[in-house]
Amino acid sequence: MKILSVVGARPNFMKIAPLHRAFSKHPKITSKIVHTGQHYDEKMSDIFFNQLGLPKPHFHLGIGGGSHTHQKAHVMLAFEKILLKEQPDLVLVVGDVNPTPACSIVSVKMGIKTVHVEAGLRSGDRSMPEEINRIITDAICDDLFVTEHSGLINLAKENVPDEKVHFVGNVMIDSLVHFRKKAARDSILKKIGVKSKEYILMTMHRPHNVDYEKGLKDILQIIKNAAKHKHIVFAIHPRTTNNMKKFKLDKKLEAIKNLTLLGPQGYLQFLKLMDNAALIITDSGGIQEETTFLQVPCMTFRDTTERPVTVELGTNFLMQDLNPVSVKKQMEAILKGKTKKGIIPPLWDGQTSERIANILVEKYA
Ligand code: UD1
Numbered sequence: 001m002k003i004l005s006v007v008g009a010r011p012n013f014m015k016i017a018p019l020h021r022a023f024s025k026h027p028k029i030t031s032k033i034v035h036t037g038q039h040y041d042e043k044m045s046d047i048f049f050n051q052l053g054l055p056k057p058h059f060h061l062g063i064g065g066g067s068h069t070h071q072k073a074h075v076m077l078a079f080e081k082i083l084l085k086e087q088p089d090l091v092l093v094v095g096d097v098n099p100t101p102a103c104s105i106v107s108v109k110m111g112i113k114t115v116h117v118e119a120g121l122r123s124g125d126r127s128m129p130e131e132i133n134r135i136i137t138d139a140i141c142d143d144l145f146v147t148e149h150s151g152l153i154n155l156a157k158e159n160v161p162d163e164k165v166h167f168v169g170n171v172m173i174d175s176l177v178h179f180r181k182k183a184a185r186d187s188i189l190k191k192i193g194v195k196s197k198e199y200i201l202m203t204m205h206r207p208h209n210v211d212y213e214k215g216l217k218d219i220l221q222i223i224k225n226a227a228k229h230k231h232i233v234f235a236i237h238p239r240t241t242n243n244m245k246k247f248k249l250d251k252k253l254e255a256i257k258n259l260t261l262l263g264p265q266g267y268l269q270f271l272k273l274m275d276n277a278a279l280i281i282t283d284s285g286g287i288q289e290e291t292t293f294l295q296v297p298c299m300t301f302r303d304t305t306e307r308p309v310t311v312e313l314g315t316n317f318l319m320q321d322l323n324p325v326s327v328k329k330q331m332e333a334i335l336k337g338k339t340k341k342g343i344i345p346p347l348w349d350g351q352t353s354e355r356i357a358n359i360l361v362e363k364y365a
Pocket of ligand 1: 009010011038039040041044045065066096097098099129130205207237238239242284285
């Protein structure tokens with residue numbers, strides 16, 4: 001059985017790595033990787049291939065950025081050519097980034113079995129580009145692999161037949177379990193001069209938070225408040241860096257005391273930074289899950305989450321807005337120890353990729 005797995009943007013790489021490893025071990029599977037090129041530079045893409053032990057992609061579409069329509073349309077045209085040439089038995093897509101629905105549509109229309117890993121997540125907020133990507137992908141794929149209980153409920157509400165849905169756990173946690181020990185040996189803390197549990201780690205990149213001057217100014221105020229309590233390590237996303245410059249706030253950011261500004265980090269460095277942080281402030285999707293597994297408190301700057309298990313069972317707190325006053329209160333409470341211990345959600349055990357490989361072989365090989 002020949003499986004083509006699609007990656008495009010940073011959060012895909014740590015999901016495909018354990019799947020490719022499990023597929024490659026299976027005598028009945030040939031596994032190939034297509035990179036659409038949404039994230040293309042060393043720090044957002046290449047470093048992950050090196051650190052996660054992924055082979056060089058078998059196909060690179062080189063589509064790059066641009067508007068979502070531009071990205072999706074170009075990915076679809078290029079991906080169709082690959083499918084015609086390769087004739088895979090199965091296409092696998094992960095997550096909710098732009099290539100996820102784009103490649104699913106092409107593959108399903110060509111009559112190729114298409115499966116979605118990390119299916120069923122819903123924030124209920126259709127202004128998030130990822131929410132539309134999730135709905136489209138789940139509506140058309142043949143098999144849906146679900147990470148948490150809410151996914152089962154959401155898919156049932158959308159009338160997806162039970163036999164398509166598989167509750168298997170979380171492939172991103174497979175990567176975390178596999179690489180945690182290796183990450184622990186990384187020298188990033190020493191390199192930037194911080195000690196375990198003595199800093200707050202921060203990321204921020206959602207258009208909703210960083211594409212507007214007000215959001216960026218609130219972020220500056222939040223960092224200033226936080227920096228009074230602990231050292232801040234900000235692993236800043238290119239979108240946020242660009243917008244700080246655009247609104248002429250970059251110098252103000254750089255001038256904040258008790259702040260270390262880092263660019264995007266490699267997988268191992270970021271895992272080490274997460275594992276040793278006193279608190280994480282973010283608006284990411286995946287970090288909510290990783291901090292839940294690591295049992296590190298996380299404040300997520302979003303009104304909604306498509307990953308409610310991280311709030312219900314895990315260590316995640318949703319912050320309804322960027323209001324620096326309410327953020328300050330919550331942060332001080334967490335730093336004083338008023339936090340949740342959290343438990344690890346069912347099946348987040350490092351074995352999800354093997355489960356998926358076995359289901360696919362049983363069903364299609
Ligand atoms: C995308 C995903 C988002 C994910 C995020 C993680 C969608 C709809 N969004 O958002 O779900 O959480 O990736 O990073 O797919 N850039 C670089 N180098 C690169 C790639 C991008 O500098 O290799 C810069 C470009 O200036 C680009 C900006 O980052 O304009 C944003 O990239 P884009 O892929 O449009 O969206 P993300 O915000 O990264």
